[in-house]
Structure formats: C-alpha cells, structure tokens
Amino acid sequence: MKNRQADVLDEVFQRFLQGSHIFQNRSLLRHDYVPDKLPHRESEIRSLGEIVAPSLEGAPFSSLLIYGKTGTGKTAVMRYVLSVLSRKGEVLGSPMKACFVNCRLTGTEYRILASLCSTIGVKVPFTGLALGEVFDRFKGSLDSHKLLLIVVLDEIDEFVRKRGDFLLYELTRINEALSDSKVSIIGISNDLRFKEMLDPRVLSTLSEEEVVFKPYNADELRDILVDRAELAFYDGVLSDGAVRLCAALAAAEHGDARRALDLLRVAAELAEREGADSVSDEHVRNAERRIEHDRIAEAVTNLPAHSKIVVLSVYMLSRLNSGHSVTGHIYNVYSELCEELGMVPLTQRRVSGLINELDVIGLLNTQVVSLGRYGRTKKIHLAIPRALIGNVLCEDDRFGSVLKDAPRFLPGLIEGKA
Ligand code: ADP
Ligand code: MG
Numbered sequence: 294m295k296n297r298q299a300d301v302l303d304e305v306f307q308r309f310l311q312g313s314h315i316f317q318n319r320s321l322l323r324h325d326y327v328p329d330k331l332p333h334r335e336s337e338i339r340s341l342g343e344i345v346a347p348s349l350e351g352a353p354f355s356s357l358l359i360y361g362k363t364g365t366g367k368t369a370v371m372r373y374v375l376s377v378l379s380r381k382g383e384v385l386g387s388p389m390k391a392c393f394v395n396c397r398l399t400g401t402e403y404r405i406l407a408s409l410c411s412t413i414g415v416k417v418p419f420t421g422l423a424l425g426e427v428f429d430r431f432k433g434s435l436d437s438h439k440l441l442l443i444v445v446l447d448e449i450d451e452f453v454r455k456r457g458d459f460l461l462y463e464l465t466r467i468n469e470a471l472s473d474s475k476v477s478i479i480g481i482s483n484d485l486r487f488k489e490m491l492d493p494r495v496l497s498t499l500s501e502e503e504v505v506f507k508p509y510n511a512d513e514l515r516d517i518l519v520d521r522a523e524l525a526f527y528d529g530v531l532s533d534g535a536v537r538l539c540a541a542l543a544a545a546e547h548g549d550a551r552r553a554l555d556l557l558r559v560a561a562e563l564a565e566r567e568g569a570d571s572v573s574d575e576h577v578r579n580a581e582r583r584i585e586h587d588r589i590a591e592a593v594t595n596l597p598a599h600s601k602i603v604v605l606s607v608y609m610l611s612r613l614n615s616g617h618s619v620t621g622h623i624y625n626v627y628s629e630l631c632e633e634l635g636m637v638p639l640t641q642r643r644v645s646g647l648i649n650e651l652d653v654i655g656l657l658n659t660q661v662v663s664l665g666r667y668g669r670t671k672k673i674h675l676a677i678p679r680a681l682i683g684n685v686l687c688e689d690d691r692f693g694s695v696l697k698d699a700p701r702f703l704p705g706l707i708e709g710k711a
Pocket of ligand 1: 363
C-alpha cells in the first residue's frame with residue numbers, strides 16, 4: 294500500500310519536473326495581468342487618454358466615472374493608460390503621480406487614505422490614527438509636493454455599498470483645501486446603477502466625464518483569447534474549436550473576458566493533468582462545469598444554516614415533483630429537516646424572507662401565482678442545474694446523510710399537509 298502511494302507521487306512529481314507541454318507561460322492567464330495589447334478597446338483607450346492628457350502638464354483634468362459589467366476590461370484598460378501616461382510623464386518631468394486603489398480589497402477609508410499617502414511618501418501607521426488626522430497629513434504633505442495626484446478608485450461601487458460615500462465626499466472637495474497641488478479622481482464601477490447610490494453633490498463633482506464599457510461579443514472575446522493564448526500556450530496546443538467555444542460560452546454569460554480567460558485556463562489545466570497533448574472542446578465543457586460547480590459551492594457554503602436547509606428542501610422537492618414547489622410544501626419539508634438536524638425551525642414568514650433572499654442571489658427562482666379564490670402562492674424552483682446543487686449539498690457531511698434518508702419521509706409530507 295505504502296509503495297503504491299509512493300509510486301503515485303513519484304509519477305506526479307516526475308511529470309511536474311518534466312515541465313508542462315501545455316503552458317508556456319502560465320502567469321499570463323492570471324486575473325491581474327495587463328497585456329500590452331487590448332483588442333476592441335481602442336476607442337475607450339483614446340477617450341481615456343484625451344481625458345487624462347492635461348496631467349502631463351501638471352494640470353487637473355475633469356473627474357471621470359467608468360462603468361461596465363465585470364470582465365469588460367475596465368481595470369486592465371485603466372492600468373494600461375496609467376502606465377503609458379506615467380512613463381510619458383517621467384520622460385517629460387511632469388509634476389504628476391498616480392495612485393491606483395482597489396477599494397473593495399483595500400476595504401476601509403483609513404486604508405485607502407494610507408495608500409494615497411504612501412504614493413506621495415507619507416508614512417501612516419497601519420492603525421491608530423483618527424481618520425481626520427490622516428486626512429490632514431495627506432493634504433499637508435500633498436500641498437508641499439506641488440503636484441497633480443491622480444487617484445483611481447477601482448470597484449468603488451462595492452465600497453460605497455458597504456461604507457457609504459463619506460470618503461468620496463471628502464475627496465471630491467479636497468481641491469478647495471489645496472493651494473499648490475491638485476487631485477483628479479477617476480472612479481470605476483462594475484454596477485451600472487452606481488450613481489443612484491451617491492449623494493447628488495458627490496455625483497456632480499465625481500462624474501464630469503463618463504465612459505461606458507460595453508460587454509464583448511463572441512468574436513471580440515475570440516480575438517482577446519487568441520492573442521493571450523499565443524503567449525501563454527505552446528504552439529498547436531489549442532484547437533480553434535476550443536477557443537471558439539470559450540468565447541461563445543463567455544459571450545452567452547454577459548460578454549465577460551474574465552470568464553472567457555478562466556474557461557481557457559481551467560480547460561488547459563484539466564488537459565495538462567490528464568497528460569493530454571492538446572486542449573479539446575471536451576476539456577472546455579468540463580472546465581465550464583468545474584467553474585460553475587465552484588461558483589455554486591462557494592455561494593451555498595457561505596449561506597447561513599437555515600438558508601442552506603431551505604435550498605435543501607427545494608432540491609428534495611424538485612426530485613419528487615420535477616419542477617416547482619409552493620411555499621407551503623417547502624415549509625413542511627424545511628421543518629421536518631430542521632427536526633432531523635436537531636434545529637429549531639424558523640416561522641413560515643421568516644422562511645419566506647429567506648426564499649426571497651435566495652432569489653436575489655440567483656440560487657432560487659420564485660414566481661407569484663394566483664390560486665383563484667384560494668388567494669395567491671409562490672412557485673419556487675431551483676435557478677441552477679439540479680445535479681450541480683445535488684453534488685454540492687452531498688459534500689456537506691450533515692446534509693449528505695439526510696439526503697439519503699429523504700425518500701422515507703418526503704412523500705407523506707406533501708400529500709398530507711399542503
Ligand atoms: P473589469 O475590470 O471590467 O471587470 P478586467 O479589466 O479585470 O475587467 O478584465 C478581465 C480580464 O480580461 C483581465 O484578465 C484582462 O486582462 C482581460 N481583458 C479584458 N479586456 C481585454 C482586452 N480588450 N484585451 C485583452 N485582455 C482583456
Ligand atoms: Mg475591474
């Protein structure tokens with residue numbers, strides 16, 4: 294037994310040491326890689342270039358909001374424009390600096406300000422100062438540097454949703470307090486309705502210019518993939534069909550280049566693990582299932598316990614009555630499951646609320662239907678493939694055994710008390 298295990302590892306390591314037949318440069322498929330060439334974004338690059346150009350002379354430019362769904366190239370394009378701009382600025386000796394902050398990852402006002410401070414060489418302790426104090430240090434030092442600071446706030450929508458627009462309010466007014474330096478702000482949002490979240494005063498100073506990034510279509514995604522694949526893979530590893538399929542699947546989603554690149558990377562990893570010489574359509578299909586499975590597993594794993602049990606109830610019912618269930622049935626099964634799991638069930642009203650939340654995050658679909666003179670009810674069904682959610686739920690130790698036991702008590706519940 295021991296030897297067999299050693300053999301397996303030996304083979305795995307040997308294959309690893311031989312190097313990949315598939316990947317020439319794996320890191321080019323990372324999410325944060327910024328390519329030198331960004332096909333189908335020429336006009337956006339030009340618009341952004343025109344907007345930021347005054348900074349080369351140290352002059353502030355109009356504030357700018359960039360919008361578009363995820364994977365439409367906003368971050369990559371903005372980083373690209375900034376890098377070319379900064380190089381040009383250095384050659385010209387322009388009094389300008391740029392700071393790019395991902396607000397979702399950075400997380401707090403304090404840490405965002407600390408990162409702006411570090412761009413202009415001001416040290417701020419990791420915690421401990423009052424926010425106002427950090428702001429004052431930032432303003433004071435910035436003014437003594439006599440420069441134009443470009444502040445790019447990426448994924449600002451996520452940040453404002455969680456923490457409000459206080460930071461934006463302060464930043465958009467900062468020029469009033471500066472005499473020898475200026476700040477120009479660029480906000481990037483994945484949410485097209487971001488403006489609705491802002492105080493009108495913040496909005497009007499933040500969005501003097503707007504640039505919208507449209508989703509890519511399948512042909513455009515294909516061009517993006519082909520360019521990237523040329524550098525990331527060895528020649529002949531990738532069939533034209535596999536690339537086309539990645540592009541088509543991602544275009545059907547919402548024209549998301551990140552999804553297209555993820556499909557390509559995961560498909561190639563599957564091919565590599567199999568020891569295959571090339572990436573096939575089949576690998577892409579399997580990659581799609583893998584990615585979807587991981588996405589759903591993550592969503593379900595992060596649910597609170599009672600929401601998980603609601604999903605489990607809908608799943609079980611869908612095995613019986615191939616399709617939708619009504620709230621009453623779901624509640625009966627939910628209560629029974631709570632008992633099996635040794636938990637106290639919530640009220641039907643609360644469970645209704647949980648069902649609505651699960652609809653919002655896309656795990657369930659609900660539809661209100663009229664029952665004529667018996668009033669109204671909700672029809673509920675899974676918004677994701679049954680098999681996928683089944684696999685994910687079975688991976689949960691507690692649910693796995695309940696799932697096996699279910700046929701014993703389910704039918705009675707449904708016939709009994711609707
Ligand atoms: P967003 O910020 O809009 O969510 P990103 O800029 O992060 O999108 O793009 C997602 C991924 O797709 C990144 O890996 C990026 O390099 C790539 N990408 C997006 N648009 C292009 C393009 N036009 N050409 C090449 N790669 C692109
Ligand atoms: Mg982005």
